[in-house]
Amino acid sequence: MKLKYLALTICLFLFACGENIPPVDSSTETKILYLGNGTEPKDLDPHTVTGVPESKILMALIEGLVIRHPSGLPPIPGIAESWDISSDGKEYTFYLRDALWSNGDTVIAQDFVYAWNRMLMPSLGSKYPDMLYDVVNAEKYNKGLLDDFSLVGVKAIDDKTLKVDLKNPAPYFIELLAHYTTRPVHKATIEKFGEMDSLGNQWTRPGNFVGNGPFTLEEWKLNQVIKVKKSPTYWDADRVQLNEIHFLPIDNVTREDFMFRSGRLHVTSTVPTEKIEVYREEYPDQINITPYYGTYYYRININKKPLDDKLVRQALSLSIDREKITEKVAKGGQDPAFSFTPPDPNSYFPPTKLEYDPEKAKELLETAGFSSDSLPTIELLYNTSEGHQKIAEAMQQMWKENLGINILLTNTDWKVYLSRQNTGDYEIARAGWIGDYQDPKSFLDMMVTGRGNNQTGWSNADYDNLLIKAANSTSQKERFSYMYEAEKILMDELPIIPIYTYTRIFMKHGSVKGWNPNLLDSHPYQYISIENK
Amino acid sequence: MFNLILRRIAIAIPVLLTVITLTFLMVHSAPGGPFDEEKAVSAEVLAKLNERYNLDQPLSVQYFDYLSGVLVGDFGPSFRYPGRSVTELISIGLPITFELALYSILFALCVGVLAGVLGALRPNTALDYIPMSTAMIGICIPSIILGPILILIFGIWLGWVPVSGWGYMPGDKILPILTLGTAYAAYCARLTRGGMLEILNQDFIRTARAKGLSETRVVVVHALRGGLTPVIAFLGPAMAGLLAGSFVVETIFGIPGLGRFYVEAAFNRDYTMILGSSIFFSFLIVSFNLISDLVAAALNPKLRD
Numbered sequence: 087m088k089l090k091y092l093a094l095t096i097c098l099f100l101f102a103c104g105e106n107i108p109p110v111d112s113s114t115e116t117k118i119l120y121l122g123n124g125t126e127p128k129d130l131d132p133h134t135v136t137g138v139p140e141s142k143i144l145m146a147l148i149e150g151l152v153i154r155h156p157s158g159l160p161p162i163p164g165i166a167e168s169w170d171i172s173s174d175g176k177e178y179t180f181y182l183r184d185a186l187w188s189n190g191d192t193v194i195a196q197d198f199v200y201a202w203n204r205m206l207m208p209s210l211g212s213k214y215p216d217m218l219y220d221v222v223n224a225e226k227y228n229k230g231l232l233d234d235f236s237l238v239g240v241k242a243i244d245d246k247t248l249k250v251d252l253k254n255p256a257p258y259f260i261e262l263l264a265h266y267t268t269r270p271v272h273k274a275t276i277e278k279f280g281e282m283d284s285l286g287n288q289w290t291r292p293g294n295f296v297g298n299g300p301f302t303l304e305e306w307k308l309n310q311v312i313k314v315k316k317s318p319t320y321w322d323a324d325r326v327q328l329n330e331i332h333f334l335p336i337d338n339v340t341r342e343d344f345m346f347r348s349g350r351l352h353v354t355s356t357v358p359t360e361k362i363e364v365y366r367e368e369y370p371d372q373i374n375i376t377p378y379y380g381t382y383y384y385r386i387n388i389n390k391k392p393l394d395d396k397l398v399r400q401a402l403s404l405s406i407d408r409e410k411i412t413e414k415v416a417k418g419g420q421d422p423a424f425s426f427t428p429p430d431p432n433s434y435f436p437p438t439k440l441e442y443d444p445e446k447a448k449e450l451l452e453t454a455g456f457s458s459d460s461l462p463t464i465e466l467l468y469n470t471s472e473g474h475q476k477i478a479e480a481m482q483q484m485w486k487e488n489l490g491i492n493i494l495l496t497n498t499d500w501k502v503y504l505s506r507q508n509t510g511d512y513e514i515a516r517a518g519w520i521g522d523y524q525d526p527k528s529f530l531d532m533m534v535t536g537r538g539n540n541q542t543g544w545s546n547a548d549y550d551n552l553l554i555k556a557a558n559s560t561s562q563k564e565r566f567s568y569m570y571e572a573e574k575i576l577m578d579e580l581p582i583i584p585i586y587t588y589t590r591i592f593m594k595h596g597s598v599k600g601w602n603p604n605l606l607d608s609h610p611y612q613y614i615s616i617e618n619k
Numbered sequence: 620m621f622n623l624i625l626r627r628i629a630i631a632i633p634v635l636l637t638v639i640t641l642t643f644l645m646v647h648s649a650p651g652g653p654f655d656e657e658k659a660v661s662a663e664v665l666a667k668l669n670e671r672y673n674l675d676q677p678l679s680v681q682y683f684d685y686l687s688g689v690l691v692g693d694f695g696p697s698f699r700y701p702g703r704s705v706t707e708l709i710s711i712g713l714p715i716t717f718e719l720a721l722y723s724i725l726f727a728l729c730v731g732v733l734a735g736v737l738g739a740l741r742p743n744t745a746l747d748y749i750p751m752s753t754a755m756i757g758i759c760i761p762s763i764i765l766g767p768i769l770i771l772i773f774g775i776w777l778g779w780v781p782v783s784g785w786g787y788m789p790g791d792k793i794l795p796i797l798t799l800g801t802a803y804a805a806y807c808a809r810l811t812r813g814g815m816l817e818i819l820n821q822d823f824i825r826t827a828r829a830k831g832l833s834e835t836r837v838v839v840v841h842a843l844r845g846g847l848t849p850v851i852a853f854l855g856p857a858m859a860g861l862l863a864g865s866f867v868v869e870t871i872f873g874i875p876g877l878g879r880f881y882v883e884a885a886f887n888r889d890y891t892m893i894l895g896s897s898i899f900f901s902f903l904i905v906s907f908n909l910i911s912d913l914v915a916a917a918l919n920p921k922l923r924d
Contacts (some may be wrong), residue, residue, distance in 0.1 A: 129701050136658050211667045213660050238750050285671060286702030309875030310787060341873055345780040348774050501651025501888050538659030
């Protein structure tokens, strides 16, 4: 008898659960958008965080002077209604619109001055201060060479006018202003919960958070969900069609896939590599593969022999069949890399197309005085991941077949991998870079002598000079031509060997509208809606 | 009994101290640090961060600072989550992990005892073989395999229950409990069957039956009390195992429990969080073993001195 009751209870229980409607199915009524958002955000302070998951949430909560265009065109007015640029390209005057913080205070020009001051304070330890280094004296202030912030080129003329002086014309400056690190913060809130520069300030907690974006922070359950709700005080609230967005931290690709398939997510952050082909066949309307502003490359430590020899590096690059890698190994619709900077059809197009020529590679190696016997084994370092492993194995095979070089594959966990590159304890290491803003500077600056992410030991005075010239050019055309020349040097010297240009691969439910592909994968939520398919 | 408790506590202190010391040395000797990031930080920023988190001090100073903090219950700030202390993270994760472990053990007991009793009542019949072979399979399938299988069947194909989360949607607790509890249910079933078979053959059961008591009363009131002794002895270590071993299930189902924080802390070199959770888990295991010893001693006077 007992058994019968138990069985009945279990059946009833499961049946009751069966009544659940997946959140995605009911979202046309609830207007709640469910997003897979990668790892759990470290914090929500725009001046101290660095990650992509954090940036996605901050886009909902805080708005800067400009916002990214929903289709990837140049940024459009945000808190700044309009702006003037002086003829020499060094003076920017922003005219702020009537906008409110979520607590009802008015957004004023002084908020930006305060925010930029905070971001540049050496004691805050921001990891992105270089975003504002084009501003007069910003770098000096950030490096502690100048104590008086009033000497930095950002001033509030009045509540609604912000004036920024640049040390050089920077046609990409408006692009930078769409980045979260340049967004304003609410002074009274920051100082209510700590010092201006205190790390781990509690102002980012729900209930404390004051933002000026289209959404407000409602709930933050660690490793579970971050919920944001439509803000009634947002200046463009009429445009906002979503009631809420739930950012779900999912660092496991398989789980994210399960969640999408069971109707718990509208948009995923990625797709398991082994499923890409299946989904392309079975769900062509849900899988999205769009170009991304990033490059997958191999970093070469030029302080190690024989990699200090340019000819060896060229030979390595010439013996990589990039098309084979993108088509047979990576399989995510990636394009073989043109160069270091990903091609941007609307503006800068990099100069080279990296060739595959094993014969020429062999000749170069011989010219450099090496034969396949005399070359030592070279170590290839990558962080543990199936995708990186497959590519590393393909490279190992190509270099062995084409040049006779023995490659030792080493995979380590993420932190060991980063630390070995930072300390120069590697020979060849896999790397990837996603542009912070849509301009070749976001890539080429990295290889300037001594930059933190150069990490190859490579230094070239001509390259550095061309980038300085580019920074001082007044016209975009002139600037790009210097960058073009610099990139030519980079692709001749090859301290980094580009392999492919990234694509963003994700699943998207058919009811999500306004999610337009763009190179930076940026989707302002005020332009997103959920409608019946 | 009092002596036993004192003796066990006296042993527990050096155990915990060893755990702290070894963990401290291991995390600090692991290559890579908490502030290594893809966007390389400048030397100035790194120095500031190290200073802020006391990492610029010699290792011995850091060690004694940490120990004196632990003595007053301060496990330090988390490196991964600025503004959150290790104590806060543990207090977020622990209730969830504890709830998961508790429900799993309850599930294991209900299902395991029922199957074990049925098997013992009808030994060597289908009612015995089917649950017992299922139990054997249950013991053999690790949760890392069972979890995704259950997700595929009940979450995706049938669409009955949510595939991840914990208290985020109704019904999302079912699959994790099944996944974590199955192996323990299987152990319970086998232990119950063994215990019950032994008891059911004893004289007092025959007497009870001869007196005309109903079968239910014989089994539930007279036989179960003795038959469950091995299961009760198993509960202490099982609970400790469930708490410390729940991270696999937490990872599969995205449950924001302590196990997940622990694993994540190791990958992020979140020194204080690794240390804090190690101490905490050691403390739990030591405590549950102590409780289980005390229960055993209460049941068996021979163990008391």
